[in-house]
Amino acid sequence: MLLPSAFYVIWTMRVRFPAYLFFFSLFTLFHLWTVYYNDLLPTNTNWTFYIFSDYNVLAFVLFFVLENTNFDDEFIIRMNKFTFYILMLSLLVSIIQIKNSMFFFNMEGGADDWDSIYFEDQRNASIYSWVSLNSVGVTFPFLLAIMLSVYQIRSKEFPFISFSGIVVSFLTRARYVMISSIIAFSQLFIGKRIRATSKFSLIIGFIAGLLLLIGAAQMAGFDIQKVIDDRILEKDSDMGSAKARILSYEVFLKKFPEHPYIGVGPKTRDDVVDLLGGEAPIIHVGYLSYLYYYGALGAALLFICLILLLYDSWKVGRLYGFWGAFYGFTGFVLANATFVYFNMSEMGIVMGLIYMRYYKLRHERLYELESENSDPGEEGFNGADIKPIGVA
Secondary structure, X not given: OHHXXXXXHHHHOOOOOOHHHHHHHHHHHHHHHHHHHOOOOOOOOOXXXXXXXXXXXXXXXXXXXXXXXXXXXXXHHHHHHHHHHXXXXXXXXXXXXXXXXXXXXXXXHHOOOXXXXXXXXXXXXXXXXXXXXXXXXXXXXXXXHHHHHHOOOOOOOHHHHHHHHHHHXXXXXXXXXXXXXXXXXHHHHHOOOOOHHHHHHHHHHHHHXXXXXXXXXXXXXXXXXXXXXXXXXXXXXOOHHHHHHHHHHHHHHHHHHHOOOOOOOOOOOHHHHHHHOOOOOOOOOHHHHHHHHHHHHHHHHHHHHHHHHXXXXXXXXXXXXXXXXXXXXXXXXXXXXXXXXXXXXXXXXXXXXXXXXHHHHHHHHHHHHHHHHOOOOOOOOOHHHOOOOOOO
16 A cells, blocks of 8 residues: 555655665665576565565655655654553563463464574564564664653653563563663663753662562563573573674675675575574674675665664754654664664664654744744744653
């Protein structure tokens, strides 16, 4: 239904096409071309179904539609409420998965050999396995960053949002999810204008939350120390994950010069898999993997898109006081230094762009209203004072 919507937008209104979307559209076209050029179309599909199921195409259409959609206050009020419910549902399901890891888990998402590593590490995907096993590491920190930016520290929702961020990220047993969540929390000490006493109270609150988590985990029979030793410090695997990244760098330096400009297409070839020695079936660093897939030309299109998104989200934070998208994108960009998942159609990324679009539109509406009602010589409009209505 998104494609007819996109054509309707093009036909009926003046189209907005931001710079980041221009580069992402070029990357999407390059991606489809390199699949054709390297004959990588899966044997069980055809070009029509492949294009309609490709997440780059989906992301492009989503971005185009939302950039040409007007989001009003009532819509954002509903978004705030239901996103809060999603975080609470994530918390509830993660806690249940301590005892039953298969609860609300999409078995089809863990069917291949590589995803079996997920089960070996006993990771909890909460509600997000129905998208992919990596979705929890992208969407959840993004939603957390948005809610921490929207809700005030003194609101009744804030403690629940913070507790969900701590518990869900830790129960994933994935370092990159924990780091992305820490980045989301960091906006409370960097982006928001709060007093030193409030920051001190936040630190005390986080310590109390951690103690509560430890106590609850002990009562539930969950070994926190084992997670720290095995997943964070990697004592059981002799730093196997870190060695896999180092090996990825070595393989990349050997294989990238063979196809430096347009890459080999979005599939790791057998010779690279052999060089990786079974540690991982891909070059396990996102940026290196995409340079290998698409070469310097194709990867540069995506990387420029990410830089523009970071800059745009930073401007929204600086001008309008909404830092959720910036810290969400920061977590996403840093996470891909340790894994490979540039799925821009993830719900968290799309929601971050929706909020950015809303703040820009609301600033324009309030600026026009202020200009109509203000007398000459009055102090100008301050966009940083904008807060979504209906938020405590």
